[in-house]
Amino acid sequence: MVFTTPAFVVFFSLFLWAWFILRGVQRKWLLLAGSYVFYGSWNPHFLALIILSTIIDYSVGRRLDETDDESLRRRLLYVSVCANLGILAVFKYANFFIDSATAGLEALGISFNTESLEILLPVGISFYTFQTMSYTVDVYRRTMPACRSPLDFGIYVAFFPQLVAGPIERAKRLLPQISELSERSSYDSSGWGLIALGCFKKVVIADNLARYVDAVYADPTGVYGPAMWVATYAFAIQIYCDFSGYSDIAVGLARILGIQLIQNFKAPYAAAGPSEFWRRWHISLSTWLRDYLYIGLGGNRQGAWHTKRNLMLTMLLGGLWHGAAWNFVLWGAWHGGLLIALRNVRQSAEYGLLSRIFRTILFFHFVCLGWALFRAQSLADCATLFTGMLQFWQWDWGVWLTEARASGAGADLIIIMGTCLAMLVVQFMYPKGSDQLIARLWTRAGAVKVTFVLTLLYVTMLAAPERAPPFIYFQF
Amino acid sequence: MQRLLYIVPLLTVFWLTDQWLTDDRTIGWERNSVRNSLDRWENENRAQVAILGSSTSKDWLPGRVVERLLGAGRGQVVDAHINGCHQGCTWSSVRKMLQRHRQKRCRWRGKDRCLPPTKKRFKAVLFGTNLFQMCEDGHSKRVLQHQALLPSEDIPALFSIYREAKQPLEYIGRFAGMKLSGAYGDTRAVQGYWGARLLGGSNPRHAHRWYRRQPKRSSKELLSCDYVPDNVALKLKFTEALMDDLHDLTDRVYVMLLPDRSRASKDPEQQRRWQSHIAKHREIARTRPWVRILDLTDPEAIRPNHFRDGFHLKPEQFKAQQKRLERALKSIGEIGVLKQPKKGER
Numbered sequence: 001m002v003f004t005t006p007a008f009v010v011f012f013s014l015f016l017w018a019w020f021i022l023r024g025v026q027r028k029w030l031l032l033a034g035s036y037v038f039y040g041s042w043n044p045h046f047l048a049l050i051i052l053s054t055i056i057d058y059s060v061g062r063r064l065d066e067t068d069d070e071s072l073r074r075r076l077l078y079v080s081v082c083a084n085l086g087i088l089a090v091f092k093y094a095n096f097f098i099d100s101a102t103a104g105l106e107a108l109g110i111s112f113n114t115e116s117l118e119i120l121l122p123v124g125i126s127f128y129t130f131q132t133m134s135y136t137v138d139v140y141r142r143t144m145p146a147c148r149s150p151l152d153f154g155i156y157v158a159f160f161p162q163l164v165a166g167p168i169e170r171a172k173r174l175l176p177q178i179s180e181l182s183e184r185s186s187y188d189s190s191g192w193g194l195i196a197l198g199c200f201k202k203v204v205i206a207d208n209l210a211r212y213v214d215a216v217y218a219d220p221t222g223v224y225g226p227a228m229w230v231a232t233y234a235f236a237i238q239i240y241c242d243f244s245g246y247s248d249i250a251v252g253l254a255r256i257l258g259i260q261l262i263q264n265f266k267a268p269y270a271a272a273g274p275s276e277f278w279r280r281w282h283i284s285l286s287t288w289l290r291d292y293l294y295i296g297l298g299g300n301r302q303g304a305w306h307t308k309r310n311l312m313l314t315m316l317l318g319g320l321w322h323g324a325a326w327n328f329v330l331w332g333a334w335h336g337g338l339l340i341a342l343r344n345v346r347q348s349a350e351y352g353l354l355s356r357i358f359r360t361i362l363f364f365h366f367v368c369l370g371w372a373l374f375r376a377q378s379l380a381d382c383a384t385l386f387t388g389m390l391q392f393w394q395w396d397w398g399v400w401l402t403e404a405r406a407s408g409a410g411a412d413l414i415i416i417m418g419t420c421l422a423m424l425v426v427q428f429m430y431p432k433g434s435d436q437l438i439a440r441l442w443t444r445a446g447a448v449k450v451t452f453v454l455t456l457l458y459v460t461m462l463a464a465p466e467r468a469p470p471f472i473y474f475q476f
Numbered sequence: 477m478q479r480l481l482y483i484v485p486l487l488t489v490f491w492l493t494d495q496w497l498t499d500d501r502t503i504g505w506e507r508n509s510v511r512n513s514l515d516r517w518e519n520e521n522r523a524q525v526a527i528l529g530s531s532t533s534k535d536w537l538p539g540r541v542v543e544r545l546l547g548a549g550r551g552q553v554v555d556a557h558i559n560g561c562h563q564g565c566t567w568s569s570v571r572k573m574l575q576r577h578r579q580k581r582c583r584w585r586g587k588d589r590c591l592p593p594t595k596k597r598f599k600a601v602l603f604g605t606n607l608f609q610m611c612e613d614g615h616s617k618r619v620l621q622h623q624a625l626l627p628s629e630d631i632p633a634l635f636s637i638y639r640e641a642k643q644p645l646e647y648i649g650r651f652a653g654m655k656l657s658g659a660y661g662d663t664r665a666v667q668g669y670w671g672a673r674l675l676g677g678s679n680p681r682h683a684h685r686w687y688r689r690q691p692k693r694s695s696k697e698l699l700s701c702d703y704v705p706d707n708v709a710l711k712l713k714f715t716e717a718l719m720d721d722l723h724d725l726t727d728r729v730y731v732m733l734l735p736d737r738s739r740a741s742k743d744p745e746q747q748r749r750w751q752s753h754i755a756k757h758r759e760i761a762r763t764r765p766w767v768r769i770l771d772l773t774d775p776e777a778i779r780p781n782h783f784r785d786g787f788h789l790k791p792e793q794f795k796a797q798q799k800r801l802e803r804a805l806k807s808i809g810e811i812g813v814l815k816q817p818k819k820g821e822r
Binding site: 001005006007008009010011041446447450451454458461462463464465 | 479482483486487490643645646648649650652653657659660663664666667
């Protein structure tokens with residue numbers, strides 16, 4: 001049940017109707033049941049997995065809180081981390097490890113025939129396992145008390161607006177809001193603005209750009225220079241609108257229910273360097289990796305070499321988190337390399353406007369090279385993509401212009417480049433992201449707000465492609 | 477109350493825009509194909525036989541061939557097919573036909589009391605279906621056809637059939653969205669029309685054009701049936717409802733099992749699907765004496781190159797398919813079944 005489908009509209013309408021009728025603890029039960037129905041709509045069998053994860057982390061959290069025995073506490077932490085990583089390892093990475101081991105042994109001349117396992121990847125598994133793990137680690141570090149209510153904890157793990165593609169919420173932030181749900185109602189109408197904006201980004205921009213991107217990336221052989229770059233620019237905008245659109249809808253839905261989620265994106269393409277980029281892109285994951293992995297590895301406290309090693313390890317694992325394939329690991333390595341190479345470059349605020357624009361455009365191209373790795377379907381495709389990007393001389397402008405004139409394809413190019421350019425300009429105008437735009441709009445009269453929401457929703461409805469592709473980050 | 481002052485005019489503007497887009501006959505060919513079908517059969521009061529289903533039922537089957545085979549009079553066969561009209565769409569058409577028949581043939585008795593007509597609308601109906609039609613799930617065109625054709629009183633029945641789908645809420649949501657906005661019912665056409673007007677063309681099939689002369693992937697790859705149990709269950713439910721309602725509309729129903737490209741496949745999995753497809757339709761007919769199954773799939777003779785895509789026969793195959801229909805009718809003794817005895821004949 002994807003947010004931008006009619007099925008979700010029906011589900012959420014029914015849910016909201018019941019939500020405004022019910023009061024007190026009944027709302028919590030409704031939220032838990034609704035979240036399980038939402039998740040079960042993909043595959044009811046995977047509900048068992050999320051319930052198992054909830055039971056393990058709830059029990060471990062309670063026990064961690066009750067005991068002062070450090071050895072027992074450490075063992076309990078291992079139980080939780082192993083259970084969560086074990087679920088991830090089996091359901092997400094088993095085939096990757098088997099295939100990689102087979103390929104490695106065969107490269108060494110050792111015949112090792114094995115078949116891949118037939119395992120379905122449960123939707124959103126990477127998101128909720130990271131969320132529950134952060135809870136256990138926080139309780140272990142005693143930065144927060146354990147959750148007493150199994151109902152509240154069940155909602156924390158399965159909260160449907162952010163269950164399948166984040167933001168990865170911290171228990172410290174979300175659990176207190178959930179526990180107050182039965183006592184107060186803080187409906188926030190700006191949620192509707194975020195939902196409309198998110199739907200517009202996903203359906204009108206991302207889904208319509210997808211067909212141009214897919215046409216190239218499905219088979220990149222024979223695509224050169226400008227065409228490959230244009231497809232990559234388009235993918236950069238597509239993935240931003242797809243994922244930030246999802247996050248906007250998630251934050252908007254939660255606001256309507258009276259819960260404030262973390263803002264996951266702050267105009268990432270307005271960044272002039274890698275550190276700034278990761279403070280603006282998928283903020284909930286990058287802060288998670290910083291707090292639980294980078295700092296856990298020692299952060300920048302052990303000298304320059306260790307800092308570089310920690311940065312690279314963090315980004316490699318961050319890449320692997322995105323998908324069980326080597327191109328994601330390469331993408332992580334690319335960003336790790338950028339962070340290491342450019343970590344001493346000054347912060348963007350210290351530049352003049354022109355210098356900042358130049359650096360931002362330059363860095364955007366570095367990010368695009370990373371997206372080419374991310375979007376590639378295999379390691380072989382990565383090589384084809386990069387070769388194609390560099391082979392400008394293979395592109396015959398004369399032939400292309402003649403054909404474009406004959407077929408009217410020039411309009412397609414205008415759509416792609418115009419959309420990309422417009423999105424980059426908007427990021428400069430609103431460097432704090434969608435929230436800034438909606439907050440500014442919500443100071444206006446009611447008529448302006450209603451017109452904004454209805455117009456965006458109507459345009460979204462008309463622009464919906466016949467077969468809307470699911471959100472890209474659902475696969476992670 | 478103050479909010480109504482701006483919400484009501486705003487909604488009115490949206491409604492008017494939507495009506496304008498919906499009523500425009502230059503866009504929305506899918507809606508127009510439904511309208512055209514309605515125009516074809518609504519005023520054909522003489523018609524005794526109807527050909528229902530999609531273009532695969534009709535494009536090889538001229539009315540005069542049906543007249544000859546069933547013995548119907550000249551001009552008594554009406555073409556009521558709709559392009560892309562599968563089981564659910566045909567069921568909706570039949571519900572619409574029944575409603576119109578009731579309204580036209582109302583026998584008024586007493587105060588505001590309409591008795592149902594005593595005569596059925598048709599003597600025979602031909603409906604064709606192939607394996608491909610068992611597979612496609614959730615295409616908005618299908619829901620558009622249900623929404624455009626089905627009388628409002630039958631919506632609960634439609635939703636009860638949607639329960640068989642893998643994602644019933646998806647169907648219900650699309651149906652509700654189309655009730656709310658006619659333009660939404662044909663968004664692809666709206667986009668194509670306005671895309672072409674404003675930007676000079678944005679047909680999704682031409683997405684490759686900005687960098688390559690020809691698409692790399694053949695669209696034929698898409699036209700195969702995966703026979704997912706959820707989809708099959710939904711389509712069979714529609715077929716059962718269709719057969720039951722056709723009993724009120726006509727004396728006899730001929731279900732033509734039509735071939736598609738996969739019928740020529742030697743793949744055991746494809747053959748298993750076809751056997752299951754045929755067996756399930758025979759099972760439906762077994763409990764409904766007014767239904768006759770005509771198996772026109774002929775795996776021995778059908779070849780993949782007989783089709784111009786996955787399921788439409790090439791024109792040169794039309795005669796062979798008509799022969800198969802004749803043989804099938806002969807085998808159940810239904811040739812000339814509608815022939816009226818001439819004066820003096822017994």
